[in-house]
Amino acid sequence: MKNHSQITKAVIAVAGYGTRFLPATKNQPKEMLPIIDRPIIHELVAEAVNSGIKDIILVTRFGQHIMEDYFDNNLELEHKLEETGKLDRLAKIQEVANMANFIYVRQKKDLPYGNGTPLLAAKNLIDDNESFVYMFGDDLTISNNGTPIAGQLMEKHLDQKATATLAVQEVPKKEISRYGSVEYKTDADYKYEVKQIHEKLPAEEAPSTMAQFGRFVFSYDVVEAATKADTGKDGELWIADILNDLADAGKKVIAPPIEGEWLTTGDPLRYLKATFEFAMLREDLRKDLLPYLEEKVKEYAK
Numbered sequence: 001m002k003n004h005s006q007i008t009k010a011v012i013a014v015a016g017y018g019t020r021f022l023p024a025t026k027n028q029p030k031e032m033l034p035i036i037d038r039p040i041i042h043e044l045v046a047e048a049v050n051s052g053i054k055d056i057i058l059v060t061r062f063g064q065h066i067m068e069d070y071f072d073n074n075l076e077l078e079h080k081l082e083e084t085g086k087l088d089r090l091a092k093i094q095e096v097a098n099m100a101n102f103i104y105v106r107q108k109k110d111l112p113y114g115n116g117t118p119l120l121a122a123k124n125l126i127d128d129n130e131s132f133v134y135m136f137g138d139d140l141t142i143s144n145n146g147t148p149i150a151g152q153l154m155e156k157h158l159d160q161k162a163t164a165t166l167a168v169q170e171v172p173k174k175e176i177s178r179y180g181s182v183e184y185k186t187d188a189d190y191k192y193e194v195k196q197i198h199e200k201l202p203a204e205e206a207p208s209t210m211a212q213f214g215r216f217v218f219s220y221d222v223v224e225a226a227t228k229a230d231t232g233k234d235g236e237l238w239i240a241d242i243l244n245d246l247a248d249a250g251k252k253v254i255a256p257p258i259e260g261e262w263l264t265t266g267d268p269l270r271y272l273k274a275t276f277e278f279a280m281l282r283e284d285l286r287k288d289l290l291p292y293l294e295e296k297v298k299e300y301a302k
Helices: 040-050 065-070 075-083 087-097 117-125 149-160 173-178 220-228 239-248 268-280 283-301
Strands: 009-013 055-060 101-106 132-136 139-143 164-170 180-184 194-199 210-218 260-264
Touching: 009 040, 009 117, 040 055, 040 065, 040 132, 040 139, 040 149, 055 065, 055 117, 075 087, 101 117, 117 220, 132 149, 139 149, 139 210, 139 268, 149 164, 149 210, 149 260, 164 239, 164 260, 173 210, 194 239, 210 220, 210 260, 220 239, 260 268, 268 283
Parallel strands: 009 055, 009 132, 055 101
Antiparallel strands: 132 210, 139 260, 164 210, 180 194, 180 210
16 A cells, blocks of 8 residues: 555544334434444444555544444453453453544534534644545445545545545445436546546435445645535535636645445434455354355245
8 A cells, every 4th residue: 555644634424313113212322332242333443544544533523432432442351351361352452552543523503513614623633734534434445456434535545636535336226316426527638537536326316326425535635625625405504516616716626436335324224234244254254154144035925
């Protein structure tokens, strides 16, 4: 992987309420729901860290201290594990607190709601000459080329000297209406330069089947644009609107397809599918889980 020393920060948006998972999310953030034995947020942080990120900025809300506690040391538990000789488990939990430098900032109520709002909450933590990774807290990814998805975007962003780089994945045409679809410029030197992002158009109107999801690399220009942007649909501050304004102003916004798989955890069904995909990556689970599922498929098909 290339040296990404110019990009060392990631902002992760985790200030949502996870209402599709109530009552499980009544007293904990959705991002703390487990993907087997690691919460969703752990997988996002690991992707960022494995891409070369050093500073993780988590944009939270009131009541999410459990997330801060997760990335801190638990001295009582560590002592108990050491005392009982469970040193492998001790190493696992100590590793969590040392993954990165964690910074927490609250998304205050005076800010507009929307998926672009965390940029306003974190703006004072970003230098005006640096680029950073931006991640939605409910999107997971699996790479198929050895470079994490965030790292792939960082490479493209630096190579193309882009203002903004967003991840896209091709989806079946019948599903594109669920997502933002990308319209590419036809006269640009780089074939993945964005003309516009269209939110949730009917399939027959979508300009492509390239769906935008929650992985980005932004220059500080995007933060500045967010501070000046008007709220859009439903009175919310939308990333798509911010990027469309930048593209209209002649800034270079690119959307290269990822080499891997995007897995959303936005609703219970897709959360279960994501958990299954991660289980299939583990030798200790796959060999027993597959026969079990095959048997259950036969049983429920009767």
